[in-house]
Amino acid sequence: MPYSPVNYYNSDLKIWSSDQVVHYFDRHLSIGEIIFNEMQRHPKLIAQISATENTILTRQELFENIMHVASYIRSEGLQQTDVVGIIGRNTTNLPAVAYACFFNGIAFHSLNITYDRNTIEKLYNITKPKLIFCDGDEFEKVREATSQLNVKIITMRNHPSDSITIDEVLATPIEDNFQPAELEHGNDQTLAILCSSGTTGIPKAVTISNSRQILAANNHLTTSDIQYSHNTLDWITGLLTTITSGVYSTTRIIADNAFDPVFAMQIIKDYKVTWIIQPPSALALMVNTPEFETCDLSSLRCYMYGGSRASLEVQNRIRSRLSVDCLQFAYGFTELGAVATINLHFDQKPNSVGRLVNGLRMKIINDKGESLGPEELGEVCISNGQYWMGYFGNQQETRDMRDLKRWFHSGDLGYVDTDGFLYIMERKKDMLKYQNIMYYPNDIETIISEMPEVAEVCVFGVWSNIYGDEAAACVVKKQGCNLSAQDVVDYVQSRTDSKYKQLNAGAIIVDDLMRSANGKTNRIANKTHYLQVTHRS
Numbered sequence: 001m002p003y004s005p006v007n008y009y010n011s012d013l014k015i016w017s018s019d020q021v022v023h024y025f026d027r028h029l030s031i032g033e034i035i036f037n038e039m040q041r042h043p044k045l046i047a048q049i050s051a052t053e054n055t056i057l058t059r060q061e062l063f064e065n066i067m068h069v070a071s072y073i074r075s076e077g078l079q080q081t082d083v084v085g086i087i088g089r090n091t092t093n094l095p096a097v098a099y100a101c102f103f104n105g106i107a108f109h110s111l112n113i114t115y116d117r118n119t120i121e122k123l124y125n126i127t128k129p130k131l132i133f134c135d136g137d138e139f140e141k142v143r144e145a146t147s148q149l150n151v152k153i154i155t156m157r158n159h160p161s162d163s164i165t166i167d168e169v170l171a172t173p174i175e176d177n178f179q180p181a182e183l184e185h186g187n188d189q190t191l192a193i194l195c196s197s198g199t200t201g202i203p204k205a206v207t208i209s210n211s212r213q214i215l216a217a218n219n220h221l222t223t224s225d226i227q228y229s230h231n232t233l234d235w236i237t238g239l240l241t242t243i244t245s246g247v248y249s250t251t252r253i254i255a256d257n258a259f260d261p262v263f264a265m266q267i268i269k270d271y272k273v274t275w276i277i278q279p280p281s282a283l284a285l286m287v288n289t290p291e292f293e294t295c296d297l298s299s300l301r302c303y304m305y306g307g308s309r310a311s312l313e314v315q316n317r318i319r320s321r322l323s324v325d326c327l328q329f330a331y332g333f334t335e336l337g338a339v340a341t342i343n344l345h346f347d348q349k350p351n352s353v354g355r356l357v358n359g360l361r362m363k364i365i366n367d368k369g370e371s372l373g374p375e376e377l378g379e380v381c382i383s384n385g386q387y388w389m390g391y392f393g394n395q396q397e398t399r400d401m402r403d404l405k406r407w408f409h410s411g412d413l414g415y416v417d418t419d420g421f422l423y424i425m426e427r428k429k430d431m432l433k434y435q436n437i438m439y440y441p442n443d444i445e446t447i448i449s450e451m452p453e454v455a456e457v458c459v460f461g462v463w464s465n466i467y468g469d470e471a472a473a474c475v476v477k478k479q480g481c482n483l484s485a486q487d488v489v490d491y492v493q494s495r496t497d498s499k500y501k502q503l504n505a506g507a508i509i510v511d512d513l514m515r516s517a518n519g520k521t522n523r524i525a526n527k528t529h530y531l532q533v534t535h536r537s
Helices: 031-041 059-075 094-104 117-127 136-145 166-170 212-218 236-248 261-270 280-287 290-294 312-320 395-401 441-449 485-495 523-534
Strands: 007-010 015-018 046-050 055-058 083-087 107-110 131-134 152-155 190-196 204-209 226-228 251-254 275-278 302-305 327-333 338-343 361-365 378-383 408-416 422-427 432-434 437-439 454-464 468-477 506-509
Touching (some): 046 059, 055 059, 059 166, 083 117, 094 236, 117 204, 312 327
Parallel strands (some): 302 327
């Protein structure tokens, strides 16, 4: 069972802190070096099972695949300053690609398969990968998006005739006396690069270091654990699962299909999964199926979820099917590169995201940057006291996110109660999440503003237990123009191939937008008006 965090409060500084991280491995070893050693300690244990491709790999077999991929990357002449791109589902050989990057001390930049061509182009123009591993399903989109880069593209499945296949890579001879790379910058060096939307709509590439903080909440894992996460490598949870499975020699269950709640419940039952991490939308989808009432979740010993909120009804229904009370709300953000808080006290603190995990400090600040005490609402700031490379190629936003005293400014508004439990009330920033894909209202507002009939527009998120923030719009049409709400919805759909950047909650035509006293558009007020007009709760 996971540990119960112990937190301390300094009333003079108004700072909460936790115990130090317990180091089970030499502190100087990189994540890649740890996994390299651990893979060889348990060669006969099953490392990975694909529930969709029907493959089973022992740790020895997975280790050999990693060595082939790592040797291929070295044969291409990549240095530790280079980047490898990844856009793929959880196929049999994708974990080997991630571990191979770890072994070589080369960061990978992973993107979601649903990103449109323009987003891929913007992101990879930032990091300029030398190799990209992607599924054949997205090959043409990726090739078009990276046509200006000198990059080789390797496909992981459904291979087009003109692509390099992962099978060719796996045929690369293993380098003689292969050893994992010694990191040029130690454990401050970047391990992976994930994505976060920028405040201006320009995507940001978030660096994650080789810090041990990513292990802090999961030191309870052992070789008897069976891990399952449907999240791919572009999410911190997908990265977390990949790392912890390699470090703690667990068995990992993967699947390369779109998330299916019934299939997910079957995986838990058939493989006796003990550890799972999901977004709240997955919980909602599961409890809304008829099969949920008879599903078998009895093997679970750690059920983590996070990324946004889940209703108490959904949480209680999940708990009703568990044999051990192990549902845990975890809070964190990509920039931190780890879980920040975990709630292991659901009955006592049902709406809290919990207490700090080991190795962190927290404070709540007001608009003047002053620290606040218990029960006072402000911005949540977290410090791990460690080096952070920041947003790749974006120093200004890096400074905005983390101050000179190494405090991350989360952009979330919350408070800490007198028992040290954190409560998140709302986002300070406008970022929205649809099926865990981050986007900004401005992304869609820009598209709608292209319409010649549109005078003004305000886009906001309408919450769905299943999908998260569904975009909706209040639109002011130009005088004398004929424009319907459906025209707006259809236009947005025609201008983007991304499901999350569409008006999934609809639109309404209004005479004028709701505004604040200073004349600026009030997003919250427009959303309230929209909900009243459409009778949505």
